[in-house]
Amino acid sequence: MTATSISDGRLVTASMLRDLVVCERRPWLDAHGDADARAPVAPFVELLWNGGMAHEEKVLAALAGTVVDLREVARADRFTATLKALKVDADHVLGAELRHGDLLGRPDILSRRDGVWFAGDAKNGTPFMPDGIRPKMEYGAQVWLYAHLLGELGIGDPSRAFIVGGDGEVAWFELDAPAPGGTMSERAAALLARARAIVHGRAGTRGASGALCGLCHWRDVCAVEMEDADDLTLIAGMGRSLRTLIEPLAANRAELAKLDIDRLRSERGERAVPGLGMARLERFRDRALLATTPGAVPYAREPLDLPVYGREWHLDIEADPTAGPLVYLHGIWERTGGPAAWTERFIPFFADGDDGERRAFAEVWALLTSDQATAIYYYSPYERTSYRMLQRRYPEVCAADDVEALFAAPRVVDLYSDVVAPATEWPLPSYGLKAIAKSQGFRWNAADAGGASSIAWYDEWRRTGDPAVLERIIDYNRADVIASAVVLDALRALPVRPVGNRT
Numbered sequence: 001m002t003a004t005s006i007s008d009g010r011l012v013t014a015s016m017l018r019d020l021v022v023c024e025r026r027p028w029l030d031a032h033g034d035a036d037a038r039a040p041v042a043p044f045v046e047l048l049w050n051g052g053m054a055h056e057e058k059v060l061a062a063l064a065g066t067v068v069d070l071r072e073v074a075r076a077d078r079f080t081a082t083l084k085a086l087k088v089d090a091d092h093v094l095g096a097e098l099r100h101g102d103l104l105g106r107p108d109i110l111s112r113r114d115g116v117w118f119a120g121d122a123k124n125g126t127p128f129m130p131d132g133i134r135p136k137m138e139y140g141a142q143v144w145l146y147a148h149l150l151g152e153l154g155i156g157d158p159s160r161a162f163i164v165g166g167d168g169e170v171a172w173f174e175l176d177a178p179a180p181g182g183t184m185s186e187r188a189a190a191l192l193a194r195a196r197a198i199v200h201g202r203a204g205t206r207g208a209s210g211a212l213c214g215l216c217h218w219r220d221v222c223a224v225e226m227e228d229a230d231d232l233t234l235i236a237g238m239g240r241s242l243r244t245l246i247e248p249l250a251a252n253r254a255e256l257a258k259l260d261i262d263r264l265r266s267e268r269g270e271r272a273v274p275g276l277g278m279a280r281l282e283r284f285r286d287r288a289l290l291a292t293t294p295g296a297v298p299y300a301r302e303p304l305d306l307p308v309y310g311r312e313w314h315l316d317i318e319a320d321p322t323a324g325p326l327v328y329l330h331g332i333w334e335r336t337g338g339p340a341a342w343t344e345r346f347i348p349f350f351a352d353g354d355d356g357e358r359r360a361f362a363e364v365w366a367l368l369t370s371d372q373a374t375a376i377y378y379y380s381p382y383e384r385t386s387y388r389m390l391q392r393r394y395p396e397v398c399a400a401d402d403v404e405a406l407f408a409a410p411r412v413v414d415l416y417s418d419v420v421a422p423a424t425e426w427p428l429p430s431y432g433l434k435a436i437a438k439s440q441g442f443r444w445n446a447a448d449a450g451g452a453s454s455i456a457w458y459d460e461w462r463r464t465g466d467p468a469v470l471e472r473i474i475d476y477n478r479a480d481v482i483a484s485a486v487v488l489d490a491l492r493a494l495p496v497r498p499v500g501n502r503t
Contacts, residue, residue, distance in 0.1 A: 010102060010199055010200065011099075011102055011103065011104040011199075012102055012103055012104070012192065012195045012196055012199055013104050013105070013106075013145075014104075014105050014106070014107075014141070014142040014143075014145040014146060015142070016030070016195045016198075016199075017141035017142060017144075017145055017188060017191045017192060017195055018138045018139075018141050018142050020141070020191045020194060020195060021137050021138040021141055021191070022138060022212065023207065023208065023210075023212070023216070024194070024198070024205040024206070025205045025206060025207035025208075025218070025222060026216060026218055027195060027198050027199075027205075028198050028203075028204075028205040029218045029221060029222075030218075031198060031199050032201065033218065033221065037218075037220070037221050038217045038218060038221075039216075039217050039218070039219055039220050040217070041217060042214070042215050042452060043452070043453060043456035044215060044452030044453065044455055044456050045215050046456075047322060047455060047456050047459050048124075048322060051124050051322035051323075052122075052123070052124045054124075055122055055123075055124035055166060056108055056122040056124075058168075059108075059109075059122040059164045059168065060094055060108070060109065060122070062168075063091070063092050063094075063109070064091070065090075065091030065092060066089065066090045066091045066092070067090065067091065067092045067093075067094060068085040068088065068090045068092070068093045068094070069094045069095060070082060070085060070093065070094060070095040070096060070097075071094055071095030072095075073095070075097075078095070078096075078097035079097045079098070079099050082096040082097050082098065082110075083153075083155075086110070086117060086155050086156075090112070091111065091112055092109055092110065092111050092112070093109070093110040094108070094109060094110075095108075096110050098119075098146060098149035098150065098153065099149070100149050100152040100153055101152075102196065102199075103145065103148075103149055103152075103192075105119070105145050105146045105149045107119040107120060107121060107143070107146040108120065108121045108122045108164075109121070109122065109164070110150075110156070111162075116156065116157050117150055117155055117156035117157065118147070118150075118156060118157055118160055118161060118162060119143055119146030119147050119149075119150055119156065119161050119162075120143060120146075120161060120162035120163060120164060120170075121139065121142060121143055121146075121163055121164070122163075122164045123139055123163050123164070123165055123166065124166045124322065125165065125166050126165050126166065126167075127139055127163040127165045127171040127173075128171070134179075135163075135171070135173050135184065137184070137187065139163050139173075140161075140173050140175070140184045140187075140188065141187075141188045141191055143161035143162070143163065143173060144161065144173075144175055144184055144185060144188035145188065145192070146161060147159070147160065147161040147175060148185075148188075158175070158185075159174070159175055159176050159185075160172055160173065160174060160175060161173050161175060175188075206225075206229075206231075207222040207225055207226060207231075208231070208233040208239060208240040208243065209222075209223075209226050209231065209233040209234050209429065210233070210239060210240075214450070214452070215452065229252065230252035230253045230254055231243075231252065231253075232246060232247065232250070232251075232252060232253060232256065232288075234253060234291065234429045235253060235256075235284055235287045235288055235291060235429065236287060236426070236428060236429055236430055236431045237284070237287075237421075237431070238284060242276065242284075245273055245274070245275050245276045246273065246276070246281070246284065249264070249273065250288075253288040253291050253292055254288075254292050256284065256285055256288035257285065257288040257289040257291070257292045257293075259281075259285050259288075261278065261281065261282045261285055264278070264281075265278050283425075286425055287425060290425055290426065290427040291427055291428075291429070293427070296427040297427070297495070298424060298425060298426040298427065298428075298439075298490075298494055299424070299425055299494055299495050299496065299497040300423055300424050300491075300494040300495070300496045300497070301423050301424065301425065301496075301497065302423055302496065303496055304419055304423060304424075304491055304492070304494065304496075306413075306419065306488065306491060306492050307375075308338060308339060308492075309373070309374060309375035309411070310336065310337070310338065310373070310374075311334065311335065311336045311371070311373070311374040311375070312333075312334070312335045312336075312374065312375045312376075312377060312485070312488075313332045313333070313334055313367075313368065313374055313375070313376045313377070314332065314333040314334075314335075314376075314377045314378070314481040314482075314484035314485050314488070315330065315331070315332055315368070315376055315377065315378045315383055315481065315484075316330075316331050316378065316379070316383070316477060316480040316481045316484065317329065317330050317331070317382070317383055317386055318331075318451070318454050318455070318458070318473070318476075318477055319386060319455075320455050320458055320459065321455070322455070322459075324357075325386075325389075326351070326357055327351065327357055327360070327361065327386055327389075327390060328350065328351045328356075328357070328360075328458055329348060329349070329350050329351065329360070329458075329473065329474070329477050330348070330349040330360055330361070330364040331346065331347070331348050331349075331474075331477035331478060331480065331481045332346070332347040332348075332349075332364070332367070332481060333345075333346055333347075333478070333481035333482050333484065333485055334346075334347055335485060339489075344485075346478045346481065346482075347367070348474055348477065348478070349361075349363045349364040350470075350474070357390075357393075357394075358393075358394045358397070361387075361390045361394055361397055362394070362397045365387075365397055365398055368406065369398075369402075369406065372409075372411070373411075374411065375411045375412075375413065376406075376411060376412040376413070377412075377413050377415055377484055377485075377488055378412075378413075378414055378415070378484070379414070379415050379416045379433045379484055379487070380414065380416045380417065380433075381414060381417055384403075384407045384414070387403050387406075387407070388400070388403055391403045415484065415487060415488060415491070416431070416432075416433070419491055420436070420487075420491070424491065424494060425497075426439065427439075433480065433483055433484065433487060434449075434450075434483065436487050436490065437483035437486045437487055440486050440487070440489075440490045442479075442482070442483050442486045444476065444479045444483075445475055445476075445479065446472065446475070446476060449476050449479065453476070454473055454476050454477070457469050457472050457473050457476075458473055461473065
């Protein structure tokens with residue numbers, strides 16, 4: 001769990017390899033950036049750190065066998081103490097430090113099996129990708145460096161390492177096992193070469209705008225860099241890999257906005273850009289055009305099927321991923337009557353801790369299924385995914401088929417996945433709920449309003465019971481569901497511009 005966020009002199013650390021998996025710019029700025037330009041650590045990041053440390057303590061306290069604990073040893077003496085500890089008759093070493101050349105590793109755990117030492121980390125999450133099979137590379141890169149150091153030092157096995165996940169189970173990573181894109185060892189070695197080039201100033205790096213940027217301490221620095229470069233990743237839906245595909249044709253948004261798609265299609269065919277279809281390229285071109293056109297207005301690419309119901313429920317949930325995850329609030333903004341004169345009210349279902357989660361789920365489920373003539377709107381698949389999880393956790397509330405039937409009903413609409421993403425274009429770098437609602441003049445009361453802040457507030461409320469903090473959580477969720485209604489109204493008012501019409 002322990003990580004170093006700023007490079008130790010000219011040393012390459014495991015956390016640098018982890019960061020490189022996600023963003024190459026952060027390690028460069030950690031090594032060479034102006035420390036005074038760093039933004040404060042986001043409260044949600046601190047919450048994750050605290051949750052990770054608590055998980056680490058729980059894991060380490062439960063270890064069986066003889067344990068050598070070096071966590072209180074001074075940093076200057078830690079490496080020497082580690083080498084000594086590995087020679088004694090122990091089963092585990094905690095807080096070890098491994099060094100070799102320009103490499104530094106601080107694994108949470110070194111464990112001995114059949115006389116051989118292996119390296120591992122405790123992570124308060126799953127070690128695997130959503131498919132439950134592929135290991136997370138950001139975790140793999142870290143434990144690979146630990147295992148590599150054990151091998152270089154001649155004191156352990158460099159081919160295997162382990163992660164103790166949030167569920168307490170041990171997952172072994174076979175570092176040399178064949179995999180698409182190369183073994184984990186091969187991929188991590190490539191990251192190591194890149195990290196060395198960054199640390200020693202031999203490699204330049206570029207940021208890329210993405211969902212995780214708001215949690216990074218270099219977020220303000222990168223935001224300025226992205227705008228100055230008119231970077232392609234400022235286009236909604238375009239990440240680093242897609243930017244790489246498109247850059248040979250257009251280096252920035254201004255160039256992409258001028259790209260002649262018809263000519264490109266006639267000259268090179270539908271596969272002009274390997275890995276990216278022409279229809280998708282055209283959508284990115286249209287978004288670039290909107291972004292670079294002063295006064296551009298959003299539009300629908302086709303007529304939107306959004307009938308007006310006599311009653312609407314706009315649904316949004318808040319969940320704490322560090323505690324289960326625990327779904328602690330279901331908020332509904334109810335509108336009845338019609339656009340000419342809506343009658344509106346906010347209906348919250350709050351879970352005051354683990355015991356309250358079932359009650360809140362049962363209450364909101366009873367409401368959502370009480371009237372088959374009411375439309376339900378939510379934004380992105382998160383609500384559906386969370387309700388599937390809650391059903392598995394509380395099968396007495398409803399059956400799995402009930403959840404599937406509710407979200408498959410025509411009256412239940414994912415505004416993002418069903419409407420915004422496939423059928424609309426906006427002059428915005430993000431098509432998220434907040435970005436679109438703010439473009440329509442809507443504002444949240446809290447300057448730092450966001451899902452991450454809500455989770456941090458909920459953690460604070462659980463620790464303090466402060467009613468003012470609870471009201472802040474409720475107010476944020478209320479604003480989210482009102483914003484959903486604002487976005488729905490905006491969608492209904494969009495002009496329709498057929499595909500291929502750029503005027």
